[in-house]
Amino acid sequence: MERAKNSFNVATESPEEREAGNGRLQVFLSSFWASLGGVFGGYSNNQEEEEEFNSDMDSRVVVDDQPRDGGVKQKIVQAEGRNRRVLRDIGNLVNAQAQVQKPLAENVNVVIVGKNGAAKAKAKKGPVTKPKNEEVIVISSDEEDEIRKSGRKLRKASSKKPNKTLTAILTARSKAACGLTKKPKDPTVDIDAADVDDELAAAEYVEDMYNYYKLTEEDGQFYDYMDSQPEINSKMRAILVDWLIEVHKKFELTPESLYLTINIVDRFLSVKRVPRKELQLVGISSMLIACKYEEIWAPEVSDFMAISDNAYVREQVLLMEKVILGKLEWYLTVPTPYVFLVRYIKASVPKDQEMEHMTFFFAELGLMNYSTIIEYNPSKLSASAVYAARCTLNKSPLWTETLKHYTGYSEDQLVECAKMLVSFHAGLGESKLKAICRKYSNPERFAVAMFPSARNLLTV
Structure with missing residues (x-):
């Protein structure tokens, strides 16, 4: 209705x-x-x-x-x-006024598609109004943010200057003057790095070899035997060693033969009483054994007889050789000071011949004196010879971290033995035993025996 x-x-x-x-x-x-x-x-x-x-x-x-x-x-x-x-x-009722939102952007291009499908861009004109100061949010990448933050930190760090008080400055200066400031540690050098490709150097297991030598050097050590030798004293032993150095030089033998010879003599005298008239026989027989062990072309028995002015016949030399080997139980593979000297010289200053000859000079002075050979084992005597040579040649520093690493000894542990070796050097001019002095006064060995003694060790 x-x-x-x-x-x-x-x-x-x-x-x-x-x-x-x-x-x-x-x-x-x-x-x-x-x-x-x-x-x-x-x-x-x-x-x-x-x-x-x-x-x-x-x-x-x-x-x-x-x-x-x-x-x-x-x-x-x-x-x-x-x-x-x-x-x-x-029944359509509009109760509230419709809210007309403004376009998102006033100046945008509206695309109008005609009947033919062609797209036309029409610029939309807006009223001329003053732009409002609106906050614009810029989205930047994480890298830009990090660069800005690092820049701010650098500006803050540069703006902040460390404030040092007068007390801190004076304390630092006093420590530096007294030498109390910490010095950078000397890095340890790998002395075997250059020998990796050398098969004879055995660089892969050379450390194990020397660790074994350090463990077994006591086996080749001997006790103080002078009290058990009624006809022999330390001076007679020094005369024998001085003569053996001359013979070693005459025969042009390797250094290993000299050190092994003296080791055989001392070990035999520690287990067998020897008359004074046979002491030289023990010396030439010991060198014969060492030459057979170390040399490629060992001197013959007749050579040793001639060098001793035919004081002994052939049978006596061969008999003494047999007795020595029996007493030592044919145990000849022992770490002598020479084994450690080669290693420690390399750790000190490699390829420095002056340093090398100076070290051997002190080592042979130690071999000739009975007190050092009895009191110090081969490794410590060798390390002390290196330290005494560095002091004599004014090397700086006197003892490096590399030497400490490879020798196993600190500087304080070597000072006493090094002082003894330097004292032998200082008294060499007054000694009647001139074999070592003549040997190392040769220009071929840089005449290291003529160098002045290390006074820093003599005055300690």
Whole structure:
């Protein structure tokens, strides 16, 4: 019934009422499209046309519906914009004013697709307004952030200057003057790095070899035997060693033969009483054994007989050789001082012949003196000879971390023995035993025997 009435009203509307209805319809459509424009960002071609349209619609008059019984028409009122009731006959009510959102960007290009499918770009012009001071968020990469942070840290670090007090400055100066400041440690040098490709150097297991020598050097050591020898004393032994050095030089033997010869003599005298008249026989027989062990071409028995001015016959030399080997139980592979000297010289200053000859000079002085050979084992005597040579040649530093590493001795452990060797050097001019002095006064050996003694050790 209500629908029939509405249909009848529409049919009997006057032109004015129909125009008013069209106005309401346009208001509804404009509000409807405006609400859609708020959702989708707006599809108006330009802002000027939209404002002109809204102002035109706001200025229009709207005539409300009149009752069909010919009642008095409603007053003409100014339109309230979009806050109106539209099509109340179907129940569509717009209760609130639609919020029209502004476009995200005013100056953007709107693409309009024509009938032929061609795309045309149309610039959208906006009103001339002053740009607002809006905060712009710049997204940068992590690397740029790290660079900025590091730059700030550097500026802060450079701006902050360390404040040193007068007390701290004076304390540092006093420590430096007294030598109390910590000096950088001397790094340990790998002395076998250059011999990796040398098969004879046995660089792979040379450390194990010398560790074994250090463990077994006590086996080749001997005790103080002078009290058990009624006819022999330390001076007679020194004379024998001095003569053996001369013989060794005459035969041009290797250094290993000399050190092994003296070791055999001392070990034999420590287990067997020897008359004074046979002491030289023990010496030449011991050198014969050492030469057979170390040399490629060993001297013959007749050579030793001749060098001793035929004081002994062939049978005596061979018999003494047999007795010595029996007493020593054929044990000849012992670490002599020479074994350690080669290693320690290499750790000191490699390929320095002056340093090498000076070290051998002190080592042979130690061999000739009975007190050093009894009191110190071969490794310590060799290390002390290196230290005494460095002191005599004014090497700096006197003892390095490399030497400490390879010898196993600190500087304090060697001072006493080195002082003894330097004292032998200082008294060499007054000694009657000149074999060592003549040997190392030769220019071929840099005349190291003629060097002044290390006074820093003599005055300690």
